[in-house]
Every structure is written in structure tokens, then in C-alpha cells.
Amino acid sequence: MATSRASGCVPAYSSGTSTPATCASTPLSRPPRPGGQSCLSPPCHEKWHSQCRRGRAGTTAMSTSGFQATAPKESPRWVRRTVPFLRQSCRVPSAPRPLPEISMSCERLEVSSVGGPSGRGQEPSAWAEATDKCVNSTNVHVSAHELAVVPVAPEDVAPHEPPCREQSGQQAALGKNRFQQRSFLPDPILRLKGVIGFGGHSTRWALWTKDGAAVVYPCHAVIVMLHVDTRQQRFFLGHTDKVSALALDGSNSLLASAQARAPSMLRLWDFQTGACLSLFRSPVHVVCSLSFSDSGALLCGTGKDRHGRTVVVAWDTAQVGRGGEAVLLTKVHTDADIQAFKVAFFDETRMASCGRGGVRLWRLRRGGLRSCAVDLGEHHALEFTDLAFGQDLDSCTLYVCGRSGHILEIDHQHMAVQRARRLLPTQTPSGPLPKRQTFSSGPGIAISSLSVSQVTCAVGSEDGYLRLWPLDFSSVLLEAEHEGPISSVCVSPDGLRVLSTTSSGHLGFLDVPSREYSVLMRSHTALVLALATKCRQEHLATVSQDHTVRVWDLVTLQQLYDFTSPKEAPRAVAFHPTQPTFFCGFSGGAVCSFSLEATEVLVEHRCHRGAVTGLATSPDGSFLFSSCSRGSLAQYDCAATQCRVLRVAANVVCQDSLMSPNALVVSGDSRLLAFVGPSKYTVTIMDTASLDELLRVDISALDGTSSRLDSAVAVCFGPAPPGHLLVSTSSNTVVVLDTTSGRMVRELSGVHPTACPSLALSRDGRFLLTAADRAIKVWDYLMQANLGCQVYIGHSEPVQAVAFSPNQQQLLSVGDAIFLWDILAPNERLPPGSVRGSPGAPPACEAGPGMRQLEDTVSGADGLPRWQVPVPSQASPPRLGPCAGLPEGGDGAFSVSDDEGPSEESHGPKGLRQASGSALLVKEADRVVDAACGAAGDSWGLSMPPHPCGQPSAQSPRRARAQPAAHPDSCEPFMSQGKASSLAKSVSSPPASSERLHLKAVVGYSGNGRANVVWRPDTGFFAYTCGRLVVVEDLHSGAQQHWLGHPEEISTLALSHDAQVLASASGHSSTASCGQIRLWEVPGGSCRQLISHRDPTVRALAFSPDDRLLITLGYDGDCTLALWSMSTYELLSSTRLPEPVHGVAFNPWHAGELACVGQGAITLWLLQQRGADVSLQVHRERIPEEVRAGKLTSLCYGAMPLLYCGSDTGQVCVWDTHACRCFLAWEADNSEIGVLLCSGVRLVSGSDSGRLRLWAVEAMLELRRKGSGARSSSVFMERELTLDGAIVSAVFHDSMDMGVAGSVAGTLWYINWAEGTSTHLISGHRSKVNEVAFSPSESHCATCSDDGSVRVWSLASMELVIQFQVLNQSCLCLAWSPPSCGRPEQQQVAAGYSDGTLRVFSISRTAMELKMRPHLAALTAIAFSADGQTILSGDKDGLVAVSRLCTGMTLRVLSDQRGAPISTIQSTSKEDGDFGVEGTDLWLAASGDQRVSIWASDWPQGHCELMDWLSFPAPALMEAPGCPVPSLAAFCPWDGALLVCAGLGVHREVIFYSLRHKQVVEKIPLPFFAVSLSLSPGARLMAIGFAECVLRLVDCTSGAVQDFAGHNDSVRLCRFTPAGRLLFTAAHREILVWDVTGC
Secondary structure, X not given: OOEOOOOOEOOOOOOOOEOOOOOOOEEOOOOOOHHHOOOOOOOOOOOOOOOOEEOOOOEEEOOOOOOEEEOOOOXXXXXEOOOOOOOOOOOOOOOOOOOOEEEOOOOOEEEEOEOOOOXXXXXXXXXXXXXXXXXXXXXXXXXXXXXEEOOOOHHHOOOOOOOOOOOOHHHHHHOOOOOOOOOOOOOOOEEEEXXXXXXXXOOOOOEEOXXXXXXXXXXXXXXXXXXXXXXXXXXEOOOOOXXXXXXXXXXXXXXXXXXXXXXXXXXXXEOOOOOEEEEEEOXXXXXXXXXXXXXXXXXXXXXXXXXXXXEEEEEEOOOHHHOOOOEEEEEEEEOOOOOEEEEOOOOOOEEEEEEEXXXXXXXXXXXXXXXXXXXXXXXXXXXXXXXXXXXXXOOOEEEEEEOOOEEEEEEOOOOEEEEEEEOOEOOOOOOOOOOOEOOOOOOOOXXXXXXXXXXXEXXXXXXXXXXXXXXXXXXXXXXXXXXXXXXXXXXXXXXXXXXXXXXXXXXXXXXXXXXXXXXXXXXXXXXXXXXXXXXXXOEEEEEEOOOEEEEEEOOXXXXXXXXXXXOOOEEEEEEXXXXXXXXXXXXXXXXXXXXXXXXXXXXXXXXXXXXXXXXXXXXXOOEEEEEEOOOOEEEEEOOOOOOEEEEEEOOOOOOOXXXXXXXXXXXXXXOEXXXXXXXXXXXXXXXXXXXXXEEEEEHXXXXXXXXXXXXXXXXXXXXXXXXXXXXXXXXXXXXEEEOOOOOEXXXXXXXXXXXXXXXXXXXXXXXXEEEEOOEEEEEEOOOOOXXXXXXXXXXXXXXXXXXXXXXXXXXXXXXXXXXXXXXXXXOOOOOXXXXXXXXXXXXXXXXXXXXXXXXXXXXXXXXXXXXXXXXXXXXXXXXXXOOOOOOOOOOOOOOEEOXXXXXXXXXXXXXXXXXXXXXXXXXXXXXEEEEOOOOOOOOOOEOOOOOOOOOOOOOOOOOOOOOOOOOOOOOOOXXXXXXXXXXXXXXXXXXXXXXXXXXXXXXXXXXXXXXXXXXXXXXXXXXXXXXXXXXXXXXXXXXXXXXXXXXXXXXXXXXXXXXXXXXXXXXXOOOOOOEEEEEEEOOXXXXXXXXXXXXXXXXXXXXXXXXXXXXXXXXXXXXXXXXXXXXXXXXXXXEEOOOOEEEEEEOOOOOOEEEEEEEOEEEEEEEEEEOOEEEEEEEEEEOOHHHOOOEEEEEEEOOOOEEEEEEOOOEEEEEEOOOOEEEEEEEOOOOOEEEEEEEOOEEEEEEOOOEEEEEEOOOHHHHHHHHHHOOOOOEEEEEEEEOOOOEEEEEEXXXXXXXXEEEOOOEEEXXXXXXXXXXXXXXXXXXXXXXXXXXXXXXXXXXXXXXXXXXXXXXXXXXXXXXXXXXXXXXXXXXXXXXXXXXXXXXXXXEEEOOOOEEEEEOOOOEEEEXXXXXXXXXXXXXXXXXXXXXXXXXXXXXXXXXXXXXXXXEEEEOOOOOOOEEEEEEXXXXXOHHHOOOOEXXXXXXXXXEXXXXXXXXXXXXXXXXXXXXXXXXXXXXXXXXXXXXXXXXOOOOOOEEEEEOOOOOOEEEEEEOOOOEEEEEEEOOOOEEEEEEXXXXXXEEEEEXXXXXXXXXXXOOOEEEEOOOOOOEEEEEEOOOOOEEEEEEOOEEEEEEEOOO
């Protein structure tokens, strides 16, 4: 709020000097508060609370709690200056014209009045992009497209006309006469009336309209146009995130807006009608500012790209209002900082910008933007915040202001500074005489914004002052003080009003002729948590995270009171029903009573030890109740003015329930009190007077069929007769209980996708109001048969609370802002079946719970609908296509027999049923096979006994079939990324009791596998694969177990249904031609059984529902289906399949049924067991042509008898396994679907594009049953998440609310659908790890990889702490600065990249400090000098560069080893003169041509001397063709005179070379050539890695060796930590961490 005071600023001064001065002023009388508000400041003779102190004018600090109660400040006192104001005339504002009416969209929904556990309603979270349709010239209806997919039976599809632009939003979506209309009150029943709030993303944007009668500003996701005289609001609705920038053209025809969430979406609006003319994505990641040309033909925007670089974009918008779109003209990257950017009003080809360090002038010419910096002279280093062009057409002046207090006048034609002035604070009267100051002396007043008219300049500064100057800046004309720093100022086009905004959410304007200040809007500056309404007055109280309690007038939407609590945050609020007081509960446990008449704290109670979670008053005004997070319940007598505590009950209220404004409620007759407690599973009803417990209802026991415990979230009483209590539960339902018996009366299923924390029932019981996430739903509560609702959006953050106004005619919702909605329903009750709506309201349609139905459109020559995938950001309706029945002559049954060989398909017209009970003669190639039939009357087709020897016969030729283009990650056969190991006899595996290394942790996940992660939420068992290891991890502690035994990379996992057995499969090795399957005991981690099959690699594993059988599926090369007994581990049946099969699954409802999907068909199998013999009866159905998929790639069973299958084209088709037909399909993605999971009525799909989608499929059984009559059923996409690569594995909780998904990038993600979040669970490098380095304190380590990242890990938990990513480059080497380089907080990491650059990263600042390019070729080795001030780097060409860290300059380049890549650089310290050479640094460089050079250096003195040179002949035979043996060398940590080398010479050995004696003193033979080497500083241990996937540990004292397996590739990296307690090894992208014992 602005307040008046005497001038405290210095007028402007001529260029070059600035002297403080003040002007005499005469205060004017205080005008009355705008909007009829009364001043709440107390008279002088009155006193506040005894312990309160007097604050600033209009501000009072009260109570021992330390919070302050503040009444809104008066309008400011304006000061008359000695220089008269130049504009004498005052234009009377014109009468406001009628504003177009704006209404939110609504959707009619249907839900069963008595829902069961399966009746889960779903609501899509992605109302992310709402589209705008103009209903008529005076009513804009905003339609939020719910992402729905409507199944349509093929025989019922009929072409219809596409929606036209003139139709309303829902009419265009629904079509004409498409659905049967169902009555639910007026449609829409709500209309947004007012919004209390300002800003959200920024408080910079507030604009005048052309006539100066209204202002336009954002309030989070809503754009508000407010008429300053009538205070009428009009809204521009459609953004789904906070608005980050606004711009209005000169004629007020076009309004441009951008939203904050990246990638930023821009909207262009018809300002007069409110219609959205264009919606498009900006090429800028985040738009920071927008500016229109005066004609509206050009729009410019500035912002940041994904890399943080400044971008300027220009669009041609001339055709937008004529049916065209915005056309991108140019996009320019600039290194200049831009804080403000504006297009000149006199020439739309000229622009200006300002920012940190300069002012630039821009020119648009020939489709390109060019800029030139203005020479600012001595002001070049200032930070400029805003600019404005002079409004005189003959003027060439550009005004620029800065944080230093400077205001520069720039001639933009001559690009020269004309004048420079500076705003300085005045000297206090009691201070010394001011002395003359220069521009660089003394702190100036930071100016945040300025605006220029033809005669004045308005300046807003961070000291909270708005100052109005003449253009010669001779003296201040007017000034006004605000409560917070000013964010922006804007002079109206006529120059008579000045708009100002503050960072504290204040919006107001100064009327210059009358010198009066009017407040337009105040707002909370943080999330609003709760609300309360005054029964007998139109008052609203809100509490917020900004530590304020505010009271509002619901008629004027103006703030009446403001109470601030600096120490404790308010959490709950309640009005006294009869007295002018309200109560507030705080986070510290205090409950305070506030007087609105005296604006003081009446009493404060501290009977709670935890934060107050609930506050409620009885309607008769007798009692107040409060609850806290520690479980206590307090009762107060509030009939008197000073309320007093009556009772406090401990451990009564739930302590771990969700924060909800409906945690504590009192019935309308003041008799009953209800709350959640004592546990979250129970609801308790008490007598309000005695607190006697009357009823306790166990919510978890209401649904006996559910497998999960249901808990209560919020409660709400209904009208007294009949006495109902509504309980919102964690299963997204609302349960209606009888308050007398506790019996469940009704159940509303699927109210919201997440638990509903706030609900309200109207006083007459007509409307039920629920809120969750960002959606509000209004339900027709009196409807018994089909409960309908309408959904409303507009909040950009989750709605925290909802309530009805005291007169029951309006609705309130709070969250990011305060929304006030008009209820359009008439007072009388509408009869069932009738529809009454507001004029222009579009019709609603019948839909599932929480959803909106969209209409079909037809395309394609075949008359069948072809649908596009429903994407949340798209405005068009998602499309769905059905599957037609099989044509005559379609595929029927086929049989495969191991004895007779596989037979081809039959082509009987009856399909499945015809194969029963008769012989089948099938032609295959040039021979005829007589296949034996199954039992008579069996509908499954032909039987398949197992092969006598357990091996399938040869595969028959496959029929050629047209295939779609394959995706990069599409269901390809599993190809191990590791290297086949062949352990020699010389490899020594130590006994378990004497192992010196113990595997501690594994960093990484095998994204190369398929279905290789398992999780059981009930037991907590979580396992995944990393190379050849099965990693079992405790998700709470992070502790790992490692099950080792597979000789090759593991391809897939399967967990038995009782979670007692884990099956893992790997491919064949050099010693075995068949794959290996291991069965592990889950409790102990031991291998129960090892079985193998002829398949080289197993593609899939599955346990039968009773865990008696295990099915294995081979890959395409030898696609065999094998059935194993889990009791005897014998092979029961083995069948080679005629075509590739990509997935197999058992029917969870029938242990003897399973299904396979593959090339062009689905195969259903029936297991029949007679004694010890098991036979398989098979039925094969081809994919209907309407699905348009070449192959099915994934499958999962749903509710009986549904089977969901994913295809390579992104289709999901649904099969009826009883009828063996596909009855529905829809495009769930645009790429191959590799993962499908279903539980209940929710389906999860994962595709090669990395998209993970959650679908509501509760309509499937109805579709199957009703066929073409199922018009009200739909498939809806509720959520979508995009991960970092193709989805290869996923497992979810039975509720599908949370789960784990694995990507091909080697990342495991924790998925939370309720919050819509994906969190890194297991994250390794995407490609080969090249180096690991450790901090001197061993608290952290850093790794680098070919993926271009440098990752910093915590050694204690091995959790990723920091990641530095360089795109399109590989990071090949890494070094951590030594302890001698500075303090620990100044630790740095140096990294070398494939483009020859060297980057230095600061760990403490998590930023890149230095980038240089000392090499032209890729860096292959890097090291710090001993003092940490010099960096040594080697490249692929054999050059070694020496660079200084402080300057970034390369001192010298050594080319002694040119011609071969430098493989190792190591530096250590030595005594000066040791080894007969000067210098304290000793370093070596080893190159790939078997040479090692040793140098002594003194870098501060510029001294570097070659000390020794070793050269060896290359090995004659390379054991790894194409992978040369590296040259390895290291200084010995326990003897500084020894050099340890490997890979040098023709022998497989490690040599110890003495630098003193210049000779080899010891040799240790090796079984293979070493590819990595590390020596332990803590013990005389040496770790050696081999290309044969073996790690060897050598005790250099005793000569004992130990070999360790477990790596999946060549052990190219091994590094001991500085203390030698841990050993890190890396093979390709997996990292293994070993504990070293005995060090």
C-alpha cells in the first residue's frame, strides 16, 4: 500500500555531478480509502494490547507471539512542489462500455451412486493445454480438453461433418446429436466472477488500455482486465501455468501473453472479445518479456534458451486477426544481458534493449535482427533495468534507468549519451552538510522501472517510492511511498494516471490531477493454505505461507485487514459465527483470537505442542475446537469475548494424516464434532459439549474386497436431516456415512485422480464441491441414480481449499490465488431430466467419472477411423480406432508338434471353433503334415506333447509379411553389451573366507535388458540387473546384495507370485552354447537351481499364477517356448515357434492359460496335464487389418477375460480371450510399445520414444459386453511422463499409483502418478566410463564418460550429487585438485574432452570456472601438479600441454611423444634435488607406442627437465583385436623411487623400475595383458584389470594373487581411493565399488 511522506529523494542533476537537495513540501489532507474501506488505525488516545508496540502508520505489532496486525494503509499524502505541474487539464474518464462475459468450461460427468472397489473414476492430469473457442461476440467459453479416447465399434461408425470454427468448444468436440444428453443443473453451473491476486511468476507486468480506463495484468495463470472505476473484471483464460510476460498493441486489438513453464507457450488474444486467436510454442525456452509494435504487426520477445543464453525472437503478427498465424521472422542469440526490450512506437523496425553492462539498439532489416551497442563511456559497467522511448514524435531520446540510480538520456539516432543523472538519498537534517559527489561516490537509489509521457517521467525505485518528474528532471512533482520495492511503473496514454506494482503483490495507480492514490489489488505472495467465511457478513479470511492472515471484502474484493506473524506461520483460520472476531492456529501450536473492531489480539492459547492442523467453531457460537499434529484436541468456550480452554484430549486426532482444511468439522446443528483419528484409518464423531465419543468408523474395513488399506483424508457434515458425514479417502472416493449408525449410505468412486483434501456441501444439500490437484468439481449431490459433476480449471497450483460463500450464491477456491465463482443455478430445484444453462453455454455430454467425452472423426478411404495418440499438450481430441471382426477366411488354429515339425496356419471360415474334434491337414512348403487333433469338443485346437529328448525340432520356413520400419530400440533381440569371458586355468579364485575384496555397491542398471527389474511393495523386495549381477537393493537404506553366478549379461528377470523365488536368465558363453537360467532363493540369496536350454539367449520368463510352472521364451534366432516344473526343475515341454515371438504371459485368472505375441499374430495356449504328461493346445489369431500393425511387441492381462497387446506402430489392441477376437484398438503412442502393465482399471504403456502413459480403461468390460451400444465409455490418458530413453522394463504397485521404470539409457526411475513426477532411483552413465577421481578427504568421487558428463558422487551413499553435462562431446579424462591447492571448499575437478577442450569445474559453486583449448585433438589424460596450480594434459596425437590454472594460459607444449596417444599422466611431489634433478614436481607421461617419459619440474620457476625415458617393443600378438593394449605406468605409493609399468613389452607382466638405479628390479607375471592398473596407498596391494572381464588383486609383499569375476566387459578402469579402503572398477558403463580388507 502506498503511503505519503515528505520527499526523501534528490532531484536529478546535470551530467557529471550529483548533489543532494530537498524541496519544501506541504502535506495534503488524507483522502478516504478507495472502495469504501475505513481506516483501521486507532485514535491517538487509544492503546493497543498491553504488550504491543506502535509501528509505522497503519501498522501495529501485537501479542507476545511476535506477530503483527496491520490494517491497510491510507492513501498516500501527496506533496505540492515549488515547480507547478505542467498539465493543468484533467480529462474525465469515459463511461465504461459493457465487458464481454467470460466463463470457465465445464464437463458433465457420470458416476455410480453406489460404487465398488472396481469403480475407479479417472481424471486426466493433463488439462495442460486448454483451447479457446469463441461462443459468440460477447461470451468466450474456455474449454479444457480432457484427454479422452472414445472407443467406437466399427459397424457404428458414420461419417459426419468436422467441427467448424463457429461452434462452441464443446459443440465442436462433441458434434451434433452424437451423445444422449443427461441433465445436470445448468451447464455451466459456475462462472468466474473475480480473482483476488496479482503476479505469480513476476510482478513486473501491468499495462494500461488505450483509453486509460482499465489495466491488464496477470494473476498466475489467469490474465485479468480490471476497469479502474467500476472494478469489474474480465478474464483471458487458457494458460495452464503462470504467465511470464504480457504485451498490448497500440490499438488494443491484440494481447500477447507467454507462460512460464518451459517450453514456453504463447497466446495471441483478440483483446476486445477475449478469444484466443493463436496458440504456438516459442523457440525460446523461457520467455522473459514481450513487446508489440504500435500497429500490432510485429511482436518481439526475449528470453533464455536451454543453455541459459539470451535469445531475441521476432514474429510477424499482421495476419493473426484475419485468420492467419504468427510467423517467425528471426531468432537471434546474443551475449548481451537483456533486462528490458521495447519496440519503438514510431518505427516498428527499431528496438532498444538494456541490461547488465550496456544498452543496445536493434534494427529489423531483410528478415534479420542486427544490434549495436551504445557507447556509454564511464557508465558502461552499470546494470540497467528499464528503458522508455520519448513520446514526442520529434524527440530522439531514449531514457534508460539502472540499479545505481542513474537515468541516462540517449540520442538513439546518433547513439550517444546526452545527459546522465543520478538519484541519491537526501541528507538527514541532523547530519553533516552534504558534500559534492561524483557518479562513482555514494550509494544511489536503485531504480527498477521508468515510464515516460510527453511531459513527465515516472520512476519506481527499490526503496518503495514512486516519483513523478518533469522531463527536465528539475524537481520532483509527486512522490508516494509503497510497502515494498516497486517492480514496475506505467504512465497511462493520456499521462493523467501512473500505474505502479510492487514485489509484495500490490497494484495501484496515482491519479495525477487529483493527487489521489487508488489501490486496485493486493495479494498474498505465497500459497494460500486455508479460508474461512463470515456467516452474517460478506467477509473472507485467508492464511498463507507468506506468514500473513488477511481479511477480504467479498463484495469489493478489497483487503480489509492484514495480520503478519514473522515467527510462526498461520495454518488454519475460522470466524466466530456471531462476534466480530476470528481465530487462527499457527505452526508453533498457538491459537489466537483476533478482534476485527479493535484490530488486536484478544487472547492467545498454547495448549498444543505441535502445529495446529484444524480449527472449527460451532455454528451457534458456543465452542471452538482445535487439533494439532501431535494428536491433541482442544475445546474452548468462545461464547464470551475472551475465549477460554475447557478441555484438552491427547492422542485423539490422527498424527500422520495429510494436511487438510477439512480435518476438523462441526455439524450444522452444533451437536457433533468429527475428525480423522486416532489413526488415519478411522473417523471419530464426538459430542461437542462433553467430547464423549459417540461413534468410531474404521474406513479401511468398509471395502472388504480391497487388498489395500484405505485411510481418511477429509471430513464434511451434510445437512442435519438426514445426518450424513462425508469422508474423503485415500482411494479417491467419497464415502457417505450415517452419523448415528456408522453405516455406509453411499460411495462416490473415482472422485479425483488423487485423494481429495477439501470438500464442501451446500447448506441445502444440492451441490457437493470437491477439489484436488488443480481441478474443482461441482457434483449434483441430490441425484441418486447417476451422480453428475462438472469440472473447472484455472488454478496454476493445487487447490488448497474450497467453500461456499455465506449467501450460498458463490463459490470460493484458494491456492495460488483466491477465485470467486458465481453459481448460476436457480434457487428452485431442477426436475430430473431438464437442462437449464446460461446463455451461450455449450452442451455437456455423458462421460465417465472425472472425465470428459470427446467425439470421433472419420478419415481414411476404408471408412474406419484412424486416430492419433492423445497428447496432453495438444488441443485436438485424441483419436481411437476399433478392430473389426475377422474376415471370412481368416486365420484359425494351427498346431506345432515336436515329433512332426511345425505346421502352418489353417484358413477355416469358423476360426477357433472349427478346429475342435477333427483332423487338420496343413500344407507346408512341399510336404504334407497330418497334425493330431485335441480332444473332441475342446475349443483350443491341437495338442503338443513335449519332445522326448527335451529339444525342439527344426523350424519351418516363415511366410513373408510386410513389416513397418523398425525403431532404433524396437524389440530387437537381446545383444549382450559385454564381452564373452574365457577364464584360463591360471585364474585364481580365492575362497570366500580369505577374499581381500568384497563387492560393496554397483552403480548402474542394464538398460540393454528387458523386464529386468522386479519389485514387491508388500515385502519391500527390489532387484534389478547390472551386467552379470543381480542387484538386490534396500530402497530405504540403499544397502545392496549382489548375486553372482551368470557367465554372461543377464537378459531378464521374473519373480514368483509368492516372492520366494527369483529367476534370472543370461546368454550363452564360450564354454556353453545354450543360455543359463538361475533360480534364486529370495530370503537367503542362494542359487537354488541352475537350468539351461538350447536357446542362446532367453527373451522372457514368467511364473504361472500358482508358481508351479516356469515358462521361458527364446529370442528370434532360435525362438523356443519351454515349460519347466518348479517342483522337479524338469523340462515338461519344448516347442519351437514358427515365427518370432516377442512376449509371453500367464493368465492370472487361469493357471493353465498363457498367451504369446509376435509377428502378425497372437497365440493362445491351454495347458493340459494328464499325470506326468503335459500337452499344449494352441490357437493362433492374426492381427486384424484394421489395427495396422506388423507385429505385437508386448502384452498383459487385464480384468477377465481381457488381454492388452502393444504393437510396433504404437497401437494398443484389446482382445477377448473367451471369444478369441480383438474388439478395440487405439493409438497409444507413435512408436513401438515395449511395456504394458495392467491392474484393475488402469493400464500403463511404455514406448521406445521414452513416454510412459497411464490410461483409465474401466470401460473395457462394458465395451466388450455392450458392443456398439457402449456409447458412454471411453479410454482416457490420465498422466504422461517422458523418460530419458526407450522404456525397457517397468513394475508398479497394484494400485498403479507408483512404480519403477527402466530405460535403455541405463536409468531406473521412481514413478509417482499422483504427483506426476519421475525421480532418478538408479542412474549410471549412459556409455563407457573413462576415469574416476577422488576428493582428498574421500568424501566424494567424480566419474567421467563418453556421454559427455562429469558426475560427482557421495562415497558414503554412492548417490549422485552433482552432474556437469557437455553436449555432443565425450569426456575422456578427469582429475581432482590436490589438497595443497587451497581450502577444501575450493576443490576443483579438471576434465578433458574429445574436442580438445579442458574444463575446470568448481565443486562448491557447482559451476564451470574455466574453459580452455590447449589441444587440437581429443584429450586422453590429465593431471594436476603437486601444488594444484598447474594442469598437465595429453592428447590423442601425443602432445603434452602445461597450463596455468589461475590464468588459463598454456605455458608450453611438449611433443617428445608425438605420434601415439598419451594414455597416462601422473604427477607426484619429491624433494628438491632428489634423483639429481631440480624441482619439487615429479611426473610421467605414457604413450601408446610403449614409451614412458619421466620429468622433474618447478612450475613457479618455469623449470621442466626430462629425467628418464623408457621404451619397449610392442607385443607381437594382440589378445583383443581392434583394442590395443594400453601403456600403463604409475609411481609406487609405498616407494617413491619405483615406477610400476604394465602393457610395455612383449610379455604379460608387471615390472617395477627403479628411478635411482635405472633398471628393472622386479617382474610379476600375468595371465593376460593388463588394460588397467592401480596401486593402493594404504597397503602394498595392486589391482589389475584384464580385457577378459577379470579383476586381479596382487599382494606385493607376499606375492599372493586373487581373481574376481562379476564384470560384464573389459575392466578398463580400476582406482584405489587415497586411503586405499575402497577400490573402484569400471567395465563399459557399470561401476563396481569394492571394500578392501586388511589395509
